[in-house]
Amino acid sequence: MTPVHATTGHRQPIDAEPVLKLEGITKRFPGVVALNQVDFDVRPGEVHALLGENGAGKSTLMKVLAGKHQANEGRIILGGEEMAFENPKHAKRAGVVLIHQEQSLVPGMTVAENIFLGSLPKKWGNRVDWRKLREDTNRILETLKCSFQHDDLVGSLSIAKKQMVEIGRALVFTPRVVVFDEPTASLTDHEKPVLYDVIQSLCEQGVGIVYISHRMDEIFHLSHRISVLRDGEYTGTVNTCETNEDEVTRMMIGRSLELDHASKPSEFGENMLELRNLSVKRLFSDVSFSIRKGEIVGMYGLVGAGRSEVAETIFGLRSPTAGEILLDGQPVSFHTSHDAVAAGIALVPEDRKDQGLILGMNCRDNMTLAGLESVSTLGFMKRADERAVYDKYHQAMKIKTPSWRQKVGNLSGGNQQKIVIGKWLHTHPKLLILDEPTRGIDVGSKAEIHALVKELAKSGYAVLVISSEMPEVLGLSNRIIAMYDGRVTAEFDGDSVSEDELVQAITGMGQPSPAEAATV
């Protein structure tokens, strides 16, 4: 496995005529210019990273490229020929394929049927040519070096393998340009190298890759060149080997960001939460740690290490099979999340859209969702009070919305997350649990949320931050709990721990004995 923490890239730009060129693309939606005179090109065999904050226009640009949207102005030139893609199928046949963030596979069908969905090879009489289907699929799976079979059901595959099937689809029509939109969002650290290998081998075949991601480490590891969009405008292209994260960030947000380690909270009170040998069968066991008032504790580990499950157990969504939870010194046991909320625990869940928000509801209603009692008398809500609550957190957290009537589904990730946090602040919790608080959020909003979390801790909240991003855990936490395979492997001081120590603790390498871990 290649280390992916390099801050500057090592790949020299490839010198070749671009296989794809976008010139002066402008796309208007009613009331807004999503893209304004954007230029972009991809050379064969290169990985060209496209960066920008949420809402900067990356996805729109790629949708124009893949034929989902039609540009109002500008030209798309593929292999020297000007194209006008009317729909995605058209673009796909011409050799431009978009690999979606959300997977669009049919779980009840086999790998082969999914890869050739809509383009099954046919024999006379319109019958499916199963032999050809099998052979073609095997050929594709071989190129991707996949470990599964053509007749495996897609529903039985892991997320990473499903993604391979999705990529396999791109290879049906010999592609010239493949667009990856946040491909690693749902992959674990172990699964990523497989994806990197596939991208590498596509490059070697002369395919041009467009790579969209929020993760700087990946971009610097993979790409040859980086282009940046800001508010629908093209801000420039740089060679990866000649730039660094700071410069790219500046291009994205128009200013530089500094991680402010010094501003961590430093005054702590009594223990607010204490876990004693908490276990849930088959998920995690013997988890013990405590969080003081005003303290931020980070929980670091790989996906599947049991971190979210610990949070869910504290929040009453799972029942512990052993051990106890003490809140404010009192042993507690919650049967439902309602009890946990009433006792003063708040959980900002991992998956904003599926677990945190009612997307069809407006901003105000989402904000008051967890604390309706406090704005109601006899079951009837007081509208003025509700508005006051919304206005308060709207201002305090600088949420950008045109009005409280806006459906939260139409907001950017950062603003959505602020609404979820606002929802919980309104319940005045004692303990705030944040599970992957900045996943899929652009850098600008990320910094704002980090500052907010520190401020909350300083005002007396006990905060538990679960994250798979090392800089986030290091930048926020007073103490760090490392988890591996359902166990706490170590506890570190947030200011003095090194990255190496953390990596070792969460991968189970050089695992200290339990006694050692307890004394750290």
Add this chain to the structure above:
Amino acid sequence: MISIKGFFRGRTTIQPIWVFVIAIFIFFSFMSEYFLSLSNITNILVQTSTIGLIALGMTYVMINGNIDLSVGAILGLAASLAVGLQDYGLTIAIIAALASGMLLGAINGLVVWKTGVNAFIVTLGAMLGIRGLIFLYTGEQSFYSMNFAFADFGASTIGPIPVLAIIFLLCTLVMHLVLTRTGHGRNTFAVGGNPEASIDAGIRLGRHMMINFIIVGFFAALAGVLLASQMGAATPNLGRDYELWTITAVVLGGTKLTGGYGSIVGTLGGVLAIGILRNGMNLMQVPAFYVLVVLGLILISVLIIDKKLNVPSTKEVRI
């Protein structure tokens, strides 16, 4: 089209169905001289009150992300009980009828909540089972009310307005306020919109689901009692197909089958649309079978228009 889109955006309480209701109202006013009279309009309200009352409860259940197919059978059982138990006193008969509806609703809700089986299946079973109970109880006989107070109530008026119409409009107002102004109403939307997020917000999902099934059970039973009082009798087949009419009205009113969206104002529009169409075509002496054909076509076209109108909203500006 564009001006229509602009008109509806941001006015979530005004459903497209109301434009349709106003249009057919004007249409029939010109087509039939009898249509625009006070007696005919109150007549429409009385005719629609049965479906209308059930639709109020159904709106809650559907916004909540469920559906209740057993309302027609509950209506039939409540009507039979309200007439059949009158030997024990009218009050007891009516209370028993209403209680039966709420109890059956509670059972529906409890099964859906505790087992997680789809409400469509659970209430489909309930629909068959309860209809069976009616036949067991009545022995396939129709019951006739010997109590004249009961039979008179269905035809009574306050001033020029029938009591049934007043009951329906009052219930509509109360249900509208509860849905838009109470925590229960808000949480009903939340649970239908995203059950998982609702649980994570500490909302007691099962409780709200139970309450809504009890509400729809109550309204189905109330509709049954009032219908029996209108007819002075109850037949074992009373309420057949009513679940379909109710769902039609609710869906016409803009409530989504997937949950999370809907309004009582829209449902009132849907109920009136069906009532006015039936009444108006009747006055124009259109044969009854054509009425069904027209209603079917209208249901589908309204949903197509609704879909066309609602698509642009998903592409709204992201900030």
